[in-house]
Amino acid sequence: MTLASVAWALFLANVRATLQYRLNVVIWFVVGIAFQLTSFFFLWALLARFRAVGGWTLEEIAFLYGIRLVGHGLTVFVFGGFQIVEWNVREGYFDRYLTWPVPPVLTVLTWWRPSSAGDLFGGLVLLAAAIRIAPVDLSPIGALYLVLAIAGAALVEAAFRFAFAALSFRFLRTSGLMFFVDTVFNTFGNLPLRIFGLGAEAALTFAIPVAFIAYFPASVLLGRTSELAVPPAIAYGAPLAGAVLFGLAYLLWRHELPRYQSSGS
Amino acid sequence: MSAALFSTAWQMARLEMQTFLSWRLNLGLQVLGMLARVYFVSAVWTAVYAGRAEVDGVPLETLIAYLTLANIHVWVIYPQTLDVLPPRIRSGAIALDLARPIGLLPQLVARSVGGIAGLTAIVIGLLPIAFLVGSLRWPASAEAGALYLVSVVLAYAITLAIGIVLGLIAFWTLETNGIGLLYYFVNLFFAGALVPLWAMPDWVQKIAELLPFQTQAYLPISIYFGRLAGTEALRALGIQAVWLALMWSLAVLVWRRAIHRVVVQGG
Numbered sequence: 001m002t003l004a005s006v007a008w009a010l011f012l013a014n015v016r017a018t019l020q021y022r023l024n025v026v027i028w029f030v031v032g033i034a035f036q037l038t039s040f041f042f043l044w045a046l047l048a049r050f051r052a053v054g055g056w057t058l059e060e061i062a063f064l065y066g067i068r069l070v071g072h073g074l075t076v077f078v079f080g081g082f083q084i085v086e087w088n089v090r091e092g093y094f095d096r097y098l099t100w101p102v103p104p105v106l107t108v109l110t111w112w113r114p115s116s117a118g119d120l121f122g123g124l125v126l127l128a129a130a131i132r133i134a135p136v137d138l139s140p141i142g143a144l145y146l147v148l149a150i151a152g153a154a155l156v157e158a159a160f161r162f163a164f165a166a167l168s169f170r171f172l173r174t175s176g177l178m179f180f181v182d183t184v185f186n187t188f189g190n191l192p193l194r195i196f197g198l199g200a201e202a203a204l205t206f207a208i209p210v211a212f213i214a215y216f217p218a219s220v221l222l223g224r225t226s227e228l229a230v231p232p233a234i235a236y237g238a239p240l241a242g243a244v245l246f247g248l249a250y251l252l253w254r255h256e257l258p259r260y261q262s263s264g265s
Numbered sequence: 266m267s268a269a270l271f272s273t274a275w276q277m278a279r280l281e282m283q284t285f286l287s288w289r290l291n292l293g294l295q296v297l298g299m300l301a302r303v304y305f306v307s308a309v310w311t312a313v314y315a316g317r318a319e320v321d322g323v324p325l326e327t328l329i330a331y332l333t334l335a336n337i338h339v340w341v342i343y344p345q346t347l348d349v350l351p352p353r354i355r356s357g358a359i360a361l362d363l364a365r366p367i368g369l370l371p372q373l374v375a376r377s378v379g380g381i382a383g384l385t386a387i388v389i390g391l392l393p394i395a396f397l398v399g400s401l402r403w404p405a406s407a408e409a410g411a412l413y414l415v416s417v418v419l420a421y422a423i424t425l426a427i428g429i430v431l432g433l434i435a436f437w438t439l440e441t442n443g444i445g446l447l448y449y450f451v452n453l454f455f456a457g458a459l460v461p462l463w464a465m466p467d468w469v470q471k472i473a474e475l476l477p478f479q480t481q482a483y484l485p486i487s488i489y490f491g492r493l494a495g496t497e498a499l500r501a502l503g504i505q506a507v508w509l510a511l512m513w514s515l516a517v518l519v520w521r522r523a524i525h526r527v528v529v530q531g532g
Contacts, residue, residue, distance in 0.1 A: 027443035
């Protein structure tokens, strides 16, 4: 069997196992949508009356939100397995990952949870609607940039999950940090960062790179780069950030994997 | 309840409070998350006000104080039983609970009250930080403060019943994680922790007024700031009392059915 077919078989087994609990799948699907859309309802309730936040209209914010949500949906859909590495390492179950004839990281990626489909679905609906109503640059180059930006958005978030998974070989517990970074992405990632003030904007660009997920790409496609606090070139290069960070996370994983100690017995 | 039974309940409450305080890291992160939300909501509303002195007759300062308090509310007044009960039902530990000398519902109440006692101590220490991140202020009057306290107790009593109803669902489904998360987000919105009910679009406000979530943050805090005063404040307490009666009736009803579904794993 080839590598791909083994990974595919593992993935299908995971999907089959999940689908055994049908009601649960439905509930998690709804939760995935509800979780991501609560703050959109918040913005919608505000903008229905006030028209703009920080100079951005509801349509423009919906576009930014859509990029971030599709990126996030892809992260949890494709890279959702990173989040269970910590538990598997602590309990010693990671042993199993080492026995299969595929690299451990591929086995990790075959894990799947139904809420991720909800995230992705909610994101695609929102983005499709936003593209119709917001003044988005949809020239062939603009469209290509959008696709790259979404891939980049997914990779930025995935890089953090990957890195925390890698660090769990050493620290055993990283879910607290993961939860914190996730909260920051979910809370601040969906809005034009300029409304949070310069200090917060700098922190959300360089300390936790939230800006590269949706704020910079949306600014580029909406022709708003002139109002950014960084040179436009950085905003145009946003899709690269995800690839670079993900590469670094992979190196970290390679470096930390040998530290895995089975919990014995 | 006899003295011995009361002391059993008291011991359970104390244990729960100690357990609660021992999860420090988890707690610290929850606090950080809550403060981040206060900062976020405040910043967004400041941008929306865009320099206007007031909107709907509410100055920005008051609104931010409202939102700060509201976010503390939805964090503290959480139906904890929802998370406590399902693992015990799944593992069969529920058999142990049922064998105790006091009924399951009083046990759940004792546990929750212990948990909230631990949390309240932390919240009081946290108020200065919340003040710096968002804003806080004293109640509109001594009367408003007193009515607010009554309203908070009602809000918590309603939450207890909601937690029991949602937790008992696990007797049928064995798992309620999804339901818990869903509750959290629906409550966040309809309790008025992101947008106060008066600032919601009309038809959304009408829906919010028909739901129990307004009892969790919007009503008590409106009393606190004197936005609901006099007969309006009493009417708000009346709405809470109605929800209290409804939710506890539902809790008892669900419990009577759930007891017939007890399946204990293993021998």
